[in-house]
Amino acid sequence: MFTVLRCVIYRDLLLASRRWADVLTALVFFVIVVSLFPLGVGPEPNLLRTIAPGVIWVAALLASMLSLTRMFAADYADGTLEQMLLSAAPLGAIVAAKIVAHWLVTGLLVVLIAPVLALQFDLHQPLLGTLTLSLLLGTPVLSMIGAIGAALTLGLRGGGALLSLLVLPLYVPVLIIGAGSVDMAAVGLGAEAHFLLLAALLVVAAAFAPWAAAAALRISAE
Amino acid sequence: MRGRRRLFGGLNFALRGGDLLRVTGANGSGKTSLLRILCGLLSPVCGDVRWHGDNIRSLREEYWQQLLYIGHAHAVKEELTALENLVVSCTLVGVNVSREQALEALSRLGLAGYEALPVKILSRGQQRRVTLSRLFLSEKIPLWILDEPFDALDAGAVDCVRLLIAQHLARGGGVVLTTYQQIQIENPQVQCINLDSRVN
Numbered sequence: 498m499f500t501v502l503r504c505v506i507y508r509d510l511l512l513a514s515r516r517w518a519d520v521l522t523a524l525v526f527f528v529i530v531v532s533l534f535p536l537g538v539g540p541e542p543n544l545l546r547t548i549a550p551g552v553i554w555v556a557a558l559l560a561s562m563l564s565l566t567r568m569f570a571a572d573y574a575d576g577t578l579e580q581m582l583l584s585a586a587p588l589g590a591i592v593a594a595k596i597v598a599h600w601l602v603t604g605l606l607v608v609l610i611a612p613v614l615a616l617q618f619d620l621h622q623p624l625l626g627t628l629t630l631s632l633l634l635g636t637p638v639l640s641m642i643g644a645i646g647a648a649l650t651l652g653l654r655g656g657g658a659l660l661s662l663l664v665l666p667l668y669v670p671v672l673i674i675g676a677g678s679v680d681m682a683a684v685g686l687g688a689e690a691h692f693l694l695l696a697a698l699l700v701v702a703a704a705f706a707p708w709a710a711a712a713a714l715r716i717s718a719e
Numbered sequence: 720m721r722g723r724r725r726l727f728g729g730l731n732f733a734l735r736g737g738d739l740l741r742v743t744g745a746n747g748s749g750k751t752s753l754l755r756i757l758c759g760l761l762s763p764v765c766g767d768v769r770w771h772g773d774n775i776r777s778l779r780e781e782y783w784q785q786l787l788y789i790g791h792a793h794a795v796k797e798e799l800t801a802l803e804n805l806v807v808s809c810t811l812v813g814v815n816v817s818r819e820q821a822l823e824a825l826s827r828l829g830l831a832g833y834e835a836l837p838v839k840i841l842s843r844g845q846q847r848r849v850t851l852s853r854l855f856l857s858e859k860i861p862l863w864i865l866d867e868p869f870d871a872l873d874a875g876a877v878d879c880v881r882l883l884i885a886q887h888l889a890r891g892g893g894v895v896l897t898t899y900q901q902i903q904i905e906n907p908q909v910q911c912i913n914l915d916s917r918v919n
Contacts, residue, residue, distance in 0.1 A: 500810060500815065501810060501811060501813065504807055504810040504811065505811070508796070508799070508803075508807045511798075511799065511803070512796060512798055512799070515798035515799070515837075516798060571796075574792075575792055575793065575794060575795065575796065575797075576790050576791070576792025576793060576794035577794045577795075577796065577808075579758075579760060579788065579790050579792070579794065580788070580794050580808060580811055580812065581811060582760060583758055583759070583760070583783045583786060583788050583812065584780075584783065584811050584812055584813065585780055585783055585784040585812055585813030586780070586811075586813065587780060591811075718760060719760070719761050719762070
């Protein structure tokens, strides 16, 4: 089974490296959305510092969602998904591998570039670490919840818009807790409680999301 | 049933080792749907499919380990090379292949020299060959379900695939296939199902 998982992750990363424009689109989108805020709001340092965590988190949400429609669509169109449904390995495990690959090419890049973008908002140095850690815990949850939505809307006309309607409300807890952790650290209270909550969300999502997405895929592929 | 339309009903058949089942019928008569039901991708409105006496819906992965399904779609990734595609699709269904075995399979289907090219620059027939080269590496899988295997192939490749199917049947494997072409496969145990006469 682990051979199959490694193979799926390797394949998806290889595909992403050959279609690097897709990966870059989501990343550039994130950079641009975040950069628009200081330009629009004006150079008032205190205001920028206050909105920074929220803005970066919302942009991370949108960037993660941007690439969700592609998660299963290509495999569905060329028949590879049928082969995955008929694989000897459990479908939930294959979906988990696809989620890992999706996070590596979107979430991880967002996490890495976020501290650089936070400089535009004059975020205090110690808070950069808090922001990065909150994104590191939160973005995998986004990929997991997104996978369920992507599997449910597979093959539908106008699936993209429906996907955002389905998935964005479910992103709300992650957004509140994630952005909240940075706010807490900013006022001098510890962010540990928020990190623990994010970690709890991560564990729960990791346990259930792949199987939920797998069940949704079986229905969508009929 | 597809939508509200009844495609076929009253089908009853058993496939033994060494049997070839040929499904024929006009476009839209439900050939692909029947094959997808046999694989467990689609559930029949009524009736069930059994493998060694057990319903495939309860066997799931245990059944799929013993099944090779080649669908109408090529199931190849355009950005990957022929070799990468073959290795990935074999690994996905639980068949571990070495690089040499995969190269050998590709060259036997006339793709020597094309292994390292991305599949998107290959022709449709060559893409089909990449998919079908899995047959060389699936000798141990007892049941083959092939949807239009000869589609887009030239005469040489058709002969090659025909031979492979005959060898598989001689080994005691079972094959279910659909095809429009009149292709003779040397085998005494051929069953035919014509879906045109099955709407009732």
